[in-house]
Amino acid sequence: MRFTLNGSAVDVAAHPMKRLLDVLRQECGLTGTKEGCGEGECGACTVLIDGAPVCSCLVPFAQADGATVVTIEGLGGTHPLQQCFMDEVGAQCGICTPGMILAAAVLPAGASLEEIRIGLAGNLCRCTGYSAIYRAVQAAQSRRT
Numbered sequence: 001m002r003f004t005l006n007g008s009a010v011d012v013a014a015h016p017m018k019r020l021l022d023v024l025r026q027e028c029g030l031t032g033t034k035e036g037c038g039e040g041e042c043g044a045c046t047v048l049i050d051g052a053p054v055c056s057c058l059v060p061f062a063q064a065d066g067a068t069v070v071t072i073e074g075l076g077g078t079h080p081l082q083q084c085f086m087d088e089v090g091a092q093c094g095i096c097t098p099g100m101i102l103a104a105a106v107l108p109a110g111a112s113l114e115e116i117r118i119g120l121a122g123n124l125c126r127c128t129g130y131s132a133i134y135r136a137v138q139a140a141q142s143r144r145t
């Protein structure tokens with residue numbers, strides 16, 4: 001399957017019905033994408049496909065053909081959201097964090113708290129109580145505007 005992964009053209013061999021989550025972690029070695037529930041409920045496996053946040057546990061690899069896929073590794077460790085999650089302690093166990101950050105990365109600039117809550121509604125966190133996550137996203141938003 002040929003697709004664009006974190007800005008680079010790649011050609012990855014895997015069964016077309018294998019979960020994109022597993023292809024990313026196993027064939028591509030990108031273990032930043034996490035598995036929580038494995039059934040589309042938690043958002044831990046969120047990646048961006050053609051700019052939209054998607055649960056990669058629900059995506060057969062065939063759907064990546066020709067697409068642009070971004071994982072947490074694609075943000076390079078320098079994205080303002082990554083710094084703000086550290087500053088605000090928006091991550092504890094960290095399982096939800098890559099998906100949270102990718103879902104937050106596509107929120108519109110200047111998003112309100114309510115818009116942030118709605119934008120992250122598909123991403124569950126068992127540790128933080130969400131307040132620190134929302135603070136981190138708001139802090140990153142303020143750097144964009």
Ligand code: FES
Pocket residue numbers: 034035036037038039040041042043044045046055056057058
């Ligand atoms: S692991 Fe994909 S939504 Fe939970």
Ligand code: FES
Pocket residue numbers: 090091092093094095096097124125126127128
């Ligand atoms: S930091 Fe543990 S699930 Fe969110």
